[in-house]
Amino acid sequence: MTEAETNDDLQAAFDGALSREGSERESFLADLMAREPELGERVSALISAHRSMGGFLESAATVADDTAPLDLTGTTIGPYTIAQPLGEGGFGTVYGAEQNEPIQRSVALKVLKPGMDSRQVLARFDAERRALALMDHPNIARVFDAGVTDTGRPYFVMERVDGVPITEYCNRERLSPRARLTLFRDVCAAVHHAHQKGVVHRDLKPSNILVTDIDGKPASKVIDFGIAKALHDEGGDDLTQQHQFLGTPAYMSPEQTEPGENQLDTRSDVYSLGVVLYELLIGSTPVRGDESRGSTPAEIFRTIREVEPARPSTRLHDLARSPSATDATADQVAEQRGTDTTTLVRLLQRDLDWIVMRAIEKDRERRYDSASALSADLRRFLDGDPVEARPPSPWYRWGKIIHRHRVAFATGGTFFVVLLAAVTVLTFVSLELNRQRNRASEAEEDAKAERSDAVAARDESDEVTLFLATMFENVAPEGMGYDVRVREVLEWAAGTLDTQLADRPRVRARLRHTIGTSFRSLGLFDEAAEQLEQAVSERTELFGAMHRDTRESRRALSAARRNAGHLNAAIRELKQLLSDEAELELAEKEEILTQYEYGVALLDLGRYPEALAILTTCREVAARHPDRRWLWLASALSLGAIHERLGEVDLAEARFRDVLEGTPNPAKSANALDANHRLATLLMRRGRVAESKTLLSSVLETLEKELGPDHLSTFNARGNLALIATLSGDLATADRELTELIADASRVFGEENTKTHRYRMLLSGVRLRQYRLPDAETLLRRVAANYESTYGASHPQTVHVRHQLGDTLLQQGRTEDAESIYTEVLQQSLENLGPLHPSTLKIRMSLGTLYSRTQRLEESVRETTAAIAGFTESLGPESPINLGARTNLGGAYRQLKRYDEAEELLLSTLAIKRRTLGPRAAYTRNCLSAIGNLYLQWGRPADAIPYLEEYLSIVTDNAGEDHPRTQRARARLEEARRGTRD
Amino acid sequence: MGDVTRILNAIEDGDAHAASELLPAVYDELRRLAEQRMAQESPGQTLQATALVHEAYLRIVGPAGDSDWNSRAHFFGAAAEAMRRILIERARSKQRLKRGGDRRREELVPENLTLEEVPEEVLALDEALVRFARSEPLKARLVELRYFGGLGQAEAARLLEIPKATADRYWAFARSWLFDALKDR
Structure with a gap:
C-alpha cells in the first residue's frame, strides 16, 4: 500500500464517519474498528478531535501587540464614557467611566486584553447574569453589564470601588490581628451571600477584596464576582481556551490547578479565603514567592497540590530565626500588626493555626464546608470560645x-x-x-x-x-x-x-x-x-x-x-493448616481464606485442574459475603490465569473482565492492574491488537495522572504496552519504549534493582525477535545474575531467565552451552514445579529443538512428543504453547523424512493457530517457515512458495531488510521459485 | 514600482526564476506593513492576517481585477508562507524574552504569573503543520493559505486547483488532524 492510498483511505473513512451522526456514526466506527483496527482507531481520534475543536483555526491568525496596555481614555464604549485608567490587572485594564443612560452614574469598566474569544466570554457571562443579579450585599461590588468594544474586546461594567487591597489597607493602618479578623469576617459574609445565590467567585485574592474608610471605619468590598467564571471554559479541553487561563497561583485551590478539572464549588473559595487569612496574619502566602520563582507553572501547581504548607505560627517562627532576603522580617510583620514577634507567634499557636490550616486543607472534604463556617470559628476565637477546628x-x-x-x-x-x-x-x-x-x-x-x-x-x-x-x-x-x-x-x-x-x-x-x-x-x-x-x-x-x-x-x-519459590514447602504447610481447620468447623467465609492460598499455590505449581476446582469454590463462597469481595476478585483473577493457560480464552476473558468491572478504582488496585495486563495480552494473542492497546493506554493514562510518572504501577503499565508491541511484531516501538523505561526505572529504583531487571528481561525478548542474539545474551546474563542473588538459583523466575538464556545460546549455535543450561534448569524445574508444569514442559521442548539441531532426531521426537503429551494433559490440545511444540515436532518429522506425518501435523497446527488466535496473530511465523522447509525438502517447491512468502514478509518486518535471517528467508523463497522453473 | 510588482510581472512574462524571489519580497512588504499599522494604531492592537494580507495586496498590486489571477495566486501563496514566518518569529522572540535576558522584569512570582501560552501555541501549531505536511502536503498548504494567508475557502480552493467541495472535506480533516496533534500538549 502506498502512502497516497493510505491517506486517501483515511480521508475517505473520516468523511464517511463525519457524514453520519449519532448511533449511525458509532456503528460505522465500530465496523471500521473490527475490519481495520488501526485505521478505525485513527479515525476515531480525528472524529473526537473534530467534536471538541470548536472554532479552532476558523478565523485567520492574528498579529497581536499586547505588550502595552491599551489606553481608552476619552473614548466611549456603548453608553459609557471612559474617564481614566484605574489599574492594570492580569487580564486587562480597569477604567473609571461615566454611564450616561439610562441613568447617570460612575462605574468601573474592565476591558480585557486581546486574545480572548469575546463570544464565549459573553455567553458564559450571560449564563451567570441572573445569579449575579440576585446578589445584593453591602460588601459585594455589583457587576452591571458586559459587552464587546468596537475592536472586539470583551468588557465588564461594575460598581466603582475606590479602595485598596485588603492586605495593603491592613498594613497601612497597622491593624491588630483581632481587627484584621473582624474585617475579614465581613469578607466571609459577603462570599457566603454569593454562594447562597449560587455564585462562586473563583479568583479571590487581596486585589479583589478592596477596603475603603467609611466614617473612619474600614469597609470591604469584594469585586469581580462572576468574571473569573466568564473567562474560564467549563470543559477546559478547548485549545483556544488554554492560553486564557488566568488566576493567581498563590491563591488557587489545589482543585483549580488540576488540568481539565473545573468542577469547582464553594469550597474552592473557602480555600482562597484561607490563603488571604494566612497572609493577613503573617504577611506571606502559604505557597511563597521564593519557592516558586523560576519554577514552571506545572511545578507551582504541583506545589499547591502536594506540598504541605507550614502553619502560620511555624512560618513566622522560622522567619524570625532565619530572615529571608525578600520577605519582611518577622519583627516587621509583627510591628505592622501593632505587636511583637513572640506575642504574635503565641497568639497564632493552636486555635488560629488550626482554623487557617483547616481552611487551606488540600482535600476540600476536610475544609470548612462554607465561608460562614470559617467565619463562625473565627467568631468563637474572638469570643474566647473553643473553636471547631482541631489539630x-x-x-x-x-x-x-x-x-x-x-x-x-x-x-x-x-x-x-x-x-x-x-x-x-x-x-x-x-x-x-x-x-x-x-x-x-x-x-x-x-x-x-x-x-x-x-x-x-x-x-x-x-x-x-x-x-x-x-x-x-x-x-x-x-x-x-x-x-x-x-x-x-x-x-x-x-x-x-x-x-x-x-x-x-x-x-x-x-x-x-x-x-x-x-x-x-x-x-x-x-x-x-x-x-x-x-x-x-x-x-x-x-x-x-x-x-x-x-x-x-x-x-x-x-x-x-x-x-x-518454595512451593512444596508452602503446599505442605497449607495442607496441614487445612486439616487443622477442618476440625474447627469454621464458617465458610473463614474457610476460604486458607483454601484460596492453597489454590494459588497449586496454580503456581501448574496443577491447573485442582487449582481450578478449589478457586471456583472460593469465588462462589466469596460472592455470598460482602466482606470477602477482595477474595472474590482475587479468585477471579487467578481463575482467569488458569483458563488462559488451558486455552479457554473466552472464560479467561470473562474472569479478567469481572475483576476490572468489579473494582471501583481499577487504577489503584493491584488485582485490577494485573487483570488489565493479562486481558490485554490475551486480546493481543487473539489478534485484537487495537482493543488491547486501547485497554493498556487508557490505564497508563490514568496511572500517570493518579500515581505520577515514577510510580511502579505506571512503569509496569509501560512495560506491558511494550510487551504488547513486542508480541504484535512492532519491535521498533517496543525497543524504543523499553530503552526509555529502563532508563527511567534506573533513575527511580537504581540500575541494578530487580524491578529494573524485569524490564531488561522484556527487552531481551525484543532483542531475541530482532535476532540480535549477542545483545539478548548479555541482557539475560545480567538479569539471571540479579535474579539468582535476589530470588535464589532454583526459584522459578531465575529458572525462567536461564531457560531463555539457553534458547539464545542455542539460536547462536552454541549447542553445548545450551544443553548444559537446559539440563540444569530441567532438573530444578522438575524438583520445584513437577513434570506437568508448563515451565518444565517448555524446557523439554527446547531440548527437543536442541536435539533436532544436533541431528539426534529420535531423541528430539521423544522430548517433543513428551512435551506435547504434557501440554495436552495440563493445558489442553489447543493451548498456544502446545501449538508451538507441535510445530517443532513437525520439523523433527521432516528431518526424519516422515513427510506425510509432518505435513498433516503442520497444516492442522497452522489452521488451529489461525482459528484460535486470529488471522493477524503473530505466532504463525515458525509454523510458516516449517511448512515451507517441509515442502522444499520434499521436492514440492511450488507448494512452499506461499508459505515462504508470508514468512519472509513477517521476518522482514521484524528484523529489517538486511538482517541475515531475512536474507536467508529470501534465499529460501528464491530457491523455491528456482525449483518451480527447473 | 515595488519589488513585488516587478516580480509578479516577471512571473506573468514566464520568468520561472522570478517565483523564487517572490517570497522574500512579500515577506519584507508584510513585515513593514505590520509594523506600520501597529505603530499607527493604539498599542495593544490586534491585526488579523486576512486584513493585513489583503491590504498589502491592494497597496502593492492594486484593486482586484487589475491583475490576472495567476499573479494573484502567486502573491497569496507567498503571502501565506510569509505570514507564517512572521508569526513564528514573533513567537520565538517572545519566548526568548520570557526565558532569557529580561529576567528581572519577567520574574516569575505567583502574583504576576499569568499563563499566556500564545507563543508556545503558535510554535506548536507550526511544528504540527510541518509534520502534517510530510504526509498531507496539499492539505497542509490549504491550512497555510486559510489560516496564515487569510484566504477564504473558495479562493484557497481555486488557488490549489481543487473543487470547493474537496477543499471543504480537506479543511475539516486538516483541522481535526492538527487539533488532535495539539491536544496532548
Whole structure:
C-alpha cells in the first residue's frame, strides 16, 4: 500500500464517519474498528478531535501587540464614557467611566486584553447574569453589564470601588490581628451571600477584596464576582481556551490547578479565603514567592497540590530565626500588626493555626464546608470560645507522613495498605493495653482518674503512632535508594521489637506479623518468611497453634514461602493448616481464606485442574459475603490465569473482565492492574491488537495522572504496552519504549534493582525477535545474575531467565552451552514445579529443538512428543504453547523424512493457530517457515512458495531488510521459485 | 514600482526564476506593513492576517481585477508562507524574552504569573503543520493559505486547483488532524 492510498483511505473513512451522526456514526466506527483496527482507531481520534475543536483555526491568525496596555481614555464604549485608567490587572485594564443612560452614574469598566474569544466570554457571562443579579450585599461590588468594544474586546461594567487591597489597607493602618479578623469576617459574609445565590467567585485574592474608610471605619468590598467564571471554559479541553487561563497561583485551590478539572464549588473559595487569612496574619502566602520563582507553572501547581504548607505560627517562627532576603522580617510583620514577634507567634499557636490550616486543607472534604463556617470559628476565637477546628488526628498525621514519603511507598504497591492496617491494629492493641493499665491505676488512685477516656485514648494512640513514626523517620533519607530505605526501616523495626516490646508479647507478635507481611509486599520474601516464622512461634506460644491469630500468621507464612519459590514447602504447610481447620468447623467465609492460598499455590505449581476446582469454590463462597469481595476478585483473577493457560480464552476473558468491572478504582488496585495486563495480552494473542492497546493506554493514562510518572504501577503499565508491541511484531516501538523505561526505572529504583531487571528481561525478548542474539545474551546474563542473588538459583523466575538464556545460546549455535543450561534448569524445574508444569514442559521442548539441531532426531521426537503429551494433559490440545511444540515436532518429522506425518501435523497446527488466535496473530511465523522447509525438502517447491512468502514478509518486518535471517528467508523463497522453473 | 510588482510581472512574462524571489519580497512588504499599522494604531492592537494580507495586496498590486489571477495566486501563496514566518518569529522572540535576558522584569512570582501560552501555541501549531505536511502536503498548504494567508475557502480552493467541495472535506480533516496533534500538549 502506498502512502497516497493510505491517506486517501483515511480521508475517505473520516468523511464517511463525519457524514453520519449519532448511533449511525458509532456503528460505522465500530465496523471500521473490527475490519481495520488501526485505521478505525485513527479515525476515531480525528472524529473526537473534530467534536471538541470548536472554532479552532476558523478565523485567520492574528498579529497581536499586547505588550502595552491599551489606553481608552476619552473614548466611549456603548453608553459609557471612559474617564481614566484605574489599574492594570492580569487580564486587562480597569477604567473609571461615566454611564450616561439610562441613568447617570460612575462605574468601573474592565476591558480585557486581546486574545480572548469575546463570544464565549459573553455567553458564559450571560449564563451567570441572573445569579449575579440576585446578589445584593453591602460588601459585594455589583457587576452591571458586559459587552464587546468596537475592536472586539470583551468588557465588564461594575460598581466603582475606590479602595485598596485588603492586605495593603491592613498594613497601612497597622491593624491588630483581632481587627484584621473582624474585617475579614465581613469578607466571609459577603462570599457566603454569593454562594447562597449560587455564585462562586473563583479568583479571590487581596486585589479583589478592596477596603475603603467609611466614617473612619474600614469597609470591604469584594469585586469581580462572576468574571473569573466568564473567562474560564467549563470543559477546559478547548485549545483556544488554554492560553486564557488566568488566576493567581498563590491563591488557587489545589482543585483549580488540576488540568481539565473545573468542577469547582464553594469550597474552592473557602480555600482562597484561607490563603488571604494566612497572609493577613503573617504577611506571606502559604505557597511563597521564593519557592516558586523560576519554577514552571506545572511545578507551582504541583506545589499547591502536594506540598504541605507550614502553619502560620511555624512560618513566622522560622522567619524570625532565619530572615529571608525578600520577605519582611518577622519583627516587621509583627510591628505592622501593632505587636511583637513572640506575642504574635503565641497568639497564632493552636486555635488560629488550626482554623487557617483547616481552611487551606488540600482535600476540600476536610475544609470548612462554607465561608460562614470559617467565619463562625473565627467568631468563637474572638469570643474566647473553643473553636471547631482541631489539630489533625494521628491517623491523619500518618496519612501525611505517608504522603511525604510517597516515592518510597510507591515501590511496594500494596505496602501503603499494609502499613495503614498495621497502624490500625497497633493502635487498637495499644488502646486495649492502656485500658487495662488504666483500670489498674483507677483501682489504686480513683480520685486521680480525672482525665476523660477520650483524652486518654487519644494520647495513647498518639504514643503508638509515635513508635511507628519513629520507625520511618529514624532512617536517614539520604544516600540510599528508596527501596533500601523502606527495607532498612523494616529491618530496624524488626530488630527493635525485642528490646522495646519485651513486656508486651501480644503487641510484639502482632507487630512481627505486620512487619513480615510488609516485607512480603516489598518482594523481600526470605525476610518475610523469617519474621512470619517467628510470629507463628510467638503466637503459638501465646494462644496455641489453632488460634485465629496463629492461623493468620501460618497462612501469611505459606504465602511468603510460595513467593520465595518454595512451593512444596508452602503446599505442605497449607495442607496441614487445612486439616487443622477442618476440625474447627469454621464458617465458610473463614474457610476460604486458607483454601484460596492453597489454590494459588497449586496454580503456581501448574496443577491447573485442582487449582481450578478449589478457586471456583472460593469465588462462589466469596460472592455470598460482602466482606470477602477482595477474595472474590482475587479468585477471579487467578481463575482467569488458569483458563488462559488451558486455552479457554473466552472464560479467561470473562474472569479478567469481572475483576476490572468489579473494582471501583481499577487504577489503584493491584488485582485490577494485573487483570488489565493479562486481558490485554490475551486480546493481543487473539489478534485484537487495537482493543488491547486501547485497554493498556487508557490505564497508563490514568496511572500517570493518579500515581505520577515514577510510580511502579505506571512503569509496569509501560512495560506491558511494550510487551504488547513486542508480541504484535512492532519491535521498533517496543525497543524504543523499553530503552526509555529502563532508563527511567534506573533513575527511580537504581540500575541494578530487580524491578529494573524485569524490564531488561522484556527487552531481551525484543532483542531475541530482532535476532540480535549477542545483545539478548548479555541482557539475560545480567538479569539471571540479579535474579539468582535476589530470588535464589532454583526459584522459578531465575529458572525462567536461564531457560531463555539457553534458547539464545542455542539460536547462536552454541549447542553445548545450551544443553548444559537446559539440563540444569530441567532438573530444578522438575524438583520445584513437577513434570506437568508448563515451565518444565517448555524446557523439554527446547531440548527437543536442541536435539533436532544436533541431528539426534529420535531423541528430539521423544522430548517433543513428551512435551506435547504434557501440554495436552495440563493445558489442553489447543493451548498456544502446545501449538508451538507441535510445530517443532513437525520439523523433527521432516528431518526424519516422515513427510506425510509432518505435513498433516503442520497444516492442522497452522489452521488451529489461525482459528484460535486470529488471522493477524503473530505466532504463525515458525509454523510458516516449517511448512515451507517441509515442502522444499520434499521436492514440492511450488507448494512452499506461499508459505515462504508470508514468512519472509513477517521476518522482514521484524528484523529489517538486511538482517541475515531475512536474507536467508529470501534465499529460501528464491530457491523455491528456482525449483518451480527447473 | 515595488519589488513585488516587478516580480509578479516577471512571473506573468514566464520568468520561472522570478517565483523564487517572490517570497522574500512579500515577506519584507508584510513585515513593514505590520509594523506600520501597529505603530499607527493604539498599542495593544490586534491585526488579523486576512486584513493585513489583503491590504498589502491592494497597496502593492492594486484593486482586484487589475491583475490576472495567476499573479494573484502567486502573491497569496507567498503571502501565506510569509505570514507564517512572521508569526513564528514573533513567537520565538517572545519566548526568548520570557526565558532569557529580561529576567528581572519577567520574574516569575505567583502574583504576576499569568499563563499566556500564545507563543508556545503558535510554535506548536507550526511544528504540527510541518509534520502534517510530510504526509498531507496539499492539505497542509490549504491550512497555510486559510489560516496564515487569510484566504477564504473558495479562493484557497481555486488557488490549489481543487473543487470547493474537496477543499471543504480537506479543511475539516486538516483541522481535526492538527487539533488532535495539539491536544496532548
